[in-house]
Amino acid sequence: MSPKRSVEKRKQFRGFPFHKSRGQHILKNAAVTDAMVEKAQLRPTDTVLEVGAGTGNLTVRLLKYAKKVVAFEVDPRMIIELTKRVQALGPELASRLEVIHGDVLRANWPFFDVFVANIPYQISSPLLFRLLAHRPAFRSAVIMFQREFAQRLIARPGDPAYGRLAVNVQLLARVEHLMKVSRNSFRPPPRVDSSVVRIQLRQPAPPLDFREWDGLLRLCFARKHRTLGSLFGQSRVVQLLQTNRARIRDEAAKSQNTTSADTTASALMEMVNDTDLALDDTDENENAASSFVPPPDVMDTVPLEAEDGSALTAVRTEIHGILSEQGLLQTRAAKMSLEDFLRLLCTLQAHGFRFTS
Ligand SMILES: C[S@@+](CC[C@H](N)C(=O)[O-])C[C@H]1O[C@@H](n2cnc3c(N)ncnc32)[C@H](O)[C@@H]1O
Numbered sequence: 001m002s003p004k005r006s007v008e009k010r011k012q013f014r015g016f017p018f019h020k021s022r023g024q025h026i027l028k029n030a031a032v033t034d035a036m037v038e039k040a041q042l043r044p045t046d047t048v049l050e051v052g053a054g055t056g057n058l059t060v061r062l063l064k065y066a067k068k069v070v071a072f073e074v075d076p077r078m079i080i081e082l083t084k085r086v087q088a089l090g091p092e093l094a095s096r097l098e099v100i101h102g103d104v105l106r107a108n109w110p111f112f113d114v115f116v117a118n119i120p121y122q123i124s125s126p127l128l129f130r131l132l133a134h135r136p137a138f139r140s141a142v143i144m145f146q147r148e149f150a151q152r153l154i155a156r157p158g159d160p161a162y163g164r165l166a167v168n169v170q171l172l173a174r175v176e177h178l179m180k181v182s183r184n185s186f187r188p189p190p191r192v193d194s195s196v197v198r199i200q201l202r203q204p205a206p207p208l209d210f211r212e213w214d215g216l217l218r219l220c221f222a223r224k225h226r227t228l229g230s231l232f233g234q235s236r237v238v239q240l241l242q243t244n245r246a247r248i249r250d251e252a253a254k255s256q257n258t259t260s261a262d263t264t265a266s267a268l269m270e271m272v273n274d275t276d277l278a279l280d281d282t283d284e285n286e287n288a289a290s291s292f293v294p295p296p297d298v299m300d301t302v303p304l305e306a307e308d309g310s311a312l313t314a315v316r317t318e319i320h321g322i323l324s325e326q327g328l329l330q331t332r333a334a335k336m337s338l339e340d341f342l343r344l345l346c347t348l349q350a351h352g353f354r355f356t357s
Contacts, residue, residue: 024078028186029185044066046114047110048062056086058116059097070112071097074102115140115141115143143197146194154175158334168213175197215356216345241354244357
């Protein structure tokens with residue numbers, strides 16, 4: 001067999017080729033699949049949601065421990081293999097499986113207690129935010145991610161991978177790294193290593209306006225190594241905060257507080273659809289902060305007496321005072337904790353400032 005042919009053969013399963021575009025990397029290492037199921041701590045009464053069942057390496061193990069497994073799979077060829085395999089296990093186990101053919105991101109999700117999946121990595125970000133927004137809350141999710149993505153989820157202040165993704169996810173859930181998985185555990189091996197993480201929703205969800213929260217994070221992480229004093233001193237930022245505050249005050253007479261449960265849910269759904277979060281939100285990711293990106297030549301120390309009108313100067317002074325009072329003038333997003341961000345948002349909001357229109 002020619003070398004080229006043997007490579008082709010390795011990429012196939014029972015005659016059909018795997019599609020990289022669908023993230024079809026089958027988990028062939030039984031020790032890893034067993035460990036994922038064990039970490040899921042399933043109960044005999046559980047309904048499990050699996051995404052991307054493939055040929056069923058994980059599914060067949062889940063069926064042994066759960067009352068029911070609902071598995072999404074987009075590729076009909078995989079579903080045929082999966083169905084044959086599960087039927088061979090006998091009617092008892094086969095009756096526990098429900099396969100849903102389709103794109104998991106476009107479908108309605110059924111009720112589930114636990115989520116377990118080796119997902120296609122290209123849908124990591126929208127799938128994760130869909131999970132974080134899912135209600136009723138599930139007990140836990142055990143998910144295989146690309147290692148680099150997993151590191152961005154668990155990153156702590158000061159870590160190079162710490163960014164908007166980590167802060168947003170950690171606001172809504174506890175995230176725990178469970179194990180590293182080498183690329184050789186898959187067939188065909190992907191170009192990247194992987195990690196399994198556990199996610200547990202914080203209950204109840206923090207009572208925040210998530211648009212405001214994410215607006216603050218976009219600003220702070222647009223330049224995560226820059227001081228807050230410098231970021232909030234920029235004319236564009238001061239102008240925006242001032243304009244929003246004036247409008248909100250005008251509207252306040254006509255409408256009620258915007259931090260309702262409905263607003264929270266719909267804001268979370270916006271984050272689900274926010275492809276910016278799939279990007280690397282280091283300083284270079286200017287897309288993530290388009291409305292706030294300062295001109296590159298803005299100096300680190302912005303003079304308070306700028307020549308942009310007394311109203312703006314007064315607002316700039318006010319913001320400077322708030323940051324100074326909170327001890328945050330010299331603080332940089334790269335090192336701020338979740339609590340620092342929450343405190344900053346609450347304080348700015350108490351002064352009537354808003355990040356979104
Ligand atoms: C990484 S493989 C995992 C297969 C299997 N669970 C395993 O661990 O061996 C990902 C699977 O997700 C499926 N898939 C890709 N995109 C999907 C989507 N949007 N909705 C549902 N399934 C999808 C692929 O066809 C593939 O079978």
